[in-house]
Amino acid sequence: MDRDALSSFGRRDWQTESDLEPVRFAMVGLGWWTREEAIPVTEDSDWCETTVVVSGDRDKAEDVADAVESAEVALTYDEFHDGAATDEYDAVYVATPNAEHLAFVESAAEFGKAVLCEKPMEATPARARRMVESCEDADVPLMVAYRMHTEPAVRRARELVGEGAIGDPVLVHGSMSQNLLEMNPNPDQWRLDPDLSGPGTSVMDLGIYPLNTARFVLDADPVAVSAFARSDGEAFSDVPDEAATFQVRFDDGTLAACSASQHAAQSSHLKVVGTEGVVSVEPAFFDRRDRAFALEVDGTRADVEYEQVDQMREEFDYFAHQLRTDGEILPDGRHGLVDLETIAAIYESAETGSTVSLSGI
């Protein structure tokens, strides 16, 4: 790591313009993530603006609109689907429960609006595919909100792996865990309800981080998975994966050993071991924890502590920048669909005890 590598560690390698007309967002789903993580970055950015807020609860929508200076319109879900105020926004950010994403994206596509949809993009591969097709048919951009793709430590890891800095990748280790019920004690929350979350909670909501980040860093896709899962706790009785491990065989031959739990201490890591070196990000996936980056080659290790970015700010700015500059917008819906197919296979393997092949993707 020379001086230039260090001083440009946090650079926005995707940025070509700085003077852009702001993208006006309709924020759909006003849970704490949207209110505390997404809306504030649009308020802070010169390129993004929250002009419309959309909730199933009219009072909640109006409260949020009152609290956010730029938000001039509060809509219910029905009003949104009916096409209200489409002149007031350019793009839609969807952060409802997983199984409700599709309907909002279909409406946004119908209105010709660009979409930034939270991950996992939907509850099942079939619904995710419908989402992709509706956006392709309407020719609107669909980006899945994988905030690790614009995280500098992850982008530098991807560059280094791509350049062969660690030789050929051999093994990946990734994990993400948190205590969901300490963050939200309600046992009836949507993340524990298969009708809203999808086939489970820990792999869907957390395992997707090591899975997707490994795909991004390796620039490779899964060809087979196998998994173990268990649920013992009362609150987890409707989902199979209070905790889970899963292994992934990638199309470049790399093997990954991953895990996730919604009922464990907060912890996360990503480590790629190549034939000649190791690159790691730990802690890796929590946006409010400083990420640390290390590169080790031939036994010499460089630890990089860098100026942390607001991951949501990077993600929203990237989306707005690409939209305004007509740049390619990644990760797109086809990319997100691969995760949904892989996650469905992980749940299938945990249930059947057999490896599930993904060569059909």
Place this chain on the structure above:
Amino acid sequence: MDRDALSSFGRRDWQTESDLEPVRFAMVGLGWWTREEAIPVTEDSDWCETTVVVSGDRDKAEDVADAVESAEVALTYDEFHDGAATDEYDAVYVATPNAEHLAFVESAAEFGKAVLCEKPMEATPARARRMVESCEDADVPLMVAYRMHTEPAVRRARELVGEGAIGDPVLVHGSMSQNLLEMNPNPDQWRLDPDLSGPGTSVMDLGIYPLNTARFVLDADPVAVSAFARSDGEAFSDVPDEAATFQVRFDDGTLAACSASQHAAQSSHLKVVGTEGVVSVEPAFFDRRDRAFALEVDGTRADVEYEQVDQMREEFDYFAHQLRTDGEILPDGRHGLVDLETIAAIYESAETGSTVSLSGI
């Protein structure tokens, strides 16, 4: 971590005596590990002494005997089996290729000698079981040389997990990798020969570290495994696992995501995530790398850098101490046999693509 916990981090919690009559060892198999790692610690210790050296090559045995002051007898393998010089040693250290361990342990048992046998204890579970039975029948102690059991960082991790310091264990992550052919460029070495190594190389020789250390730290045993493996390189054409991942379901419900490779940069870690905290050792398994220990509870992390021990010295001194004080000698052959059964199941799963149950152990 208070002052007492730190100042006694490296303590030998198993030690009750200090003035002991030295145990005289016959060192069987004079590869670099025995010559550079094992014999020097017996020379350095007041409790151990190398008096007999045994090799398939008479010249090599004599060269080593000449170079080691306390070694008065050089034997060939045949002479050892014939019972030569049994008055000159009290115990036998076996560090030949895996598939040759059994014959030496059987002879040692016949001569009434205590045995310290390198891990994996043999090439197959059937042969490992014969080893256990021959020692039990002869009533001689059999210890399997898992040096992590006397590594202070691992013992402190086990204590903390046992005390509930991280709540209930949920997930374990473990890995070990190295570039075997850079350490020994000979493609015909025994670790790549299934007749001598057993069903493979990376899981047998390296994966056994995260597997066994997880068992020791959790005080739990595997009930099911599944695995992926691959071999692409020419030198690895006779073994299935140039690289491998494997997951383990333990009898306490903990799930482990592990990996190993003999063709990747040197790297190792062990991390146990509980409901309330995380304990990690990284680097973990290489004796010439400083091990670092960390405990994180409720988001507060303590990093412990401690005075490193010579792991072989700890292991040999423990074995000698327990032998001289008539203490229990662990890990014993029954413990090692569980790893052999588990590793056989890992290779079976990698081949069949199905989870393999170990409930029969």
